[in-house]
Amino acid sequence: MSVLADDRLKDADFEVRGQALVNGTFQVGPIHTRAMFVHKGGKILMISYWCEVCSIRTYTPGKCMCCQDETALDLKEKFDE
Numbered sequence: 553m554s555v556l557a558d559d560r561l562k563d564a565d566f567e568v569r570g571q572a573l574v575n576g577t578f579q580v581g582p583i584h585t586r587a588m589f590v591h592k593g594g595k596i597l598m599i600s601y602w603c604e605v606c607s608i609r610t611y612t613p614g615k616c617m618c619c620q621d622e623t624a625l626d627l628k629e630k631f632d633e
């Protein structure tokens with residue numbers, strides 16, 4: 553759970569998938585690796601990390617698996633993959 557230790561997210565409201573949802577309208581998709589969300593500005597955002605150099609997305613903070621550069625925190629409502 554290294555995401556929870558990320559300083560950049562320390563003020564955010566976390567949601568770990570599997571918890572009961574408040575409004576009951578959120579639909580959980582068939583997503584296995586994206587279990588972490590953050591509530592921000594009334595939106596539910598998925599937590600991911602992005603390396604601009606390599607265009608590689610990961611779901612845990614740390615260095616890029618390719619260029620070893622620090623990845624940037626990237627919160628999105630959904631991913632265009």
Ligand SMILES: [Zn+2]
Nearest residue numbers: 603606616619
């Ligand atoms: Zn990289």
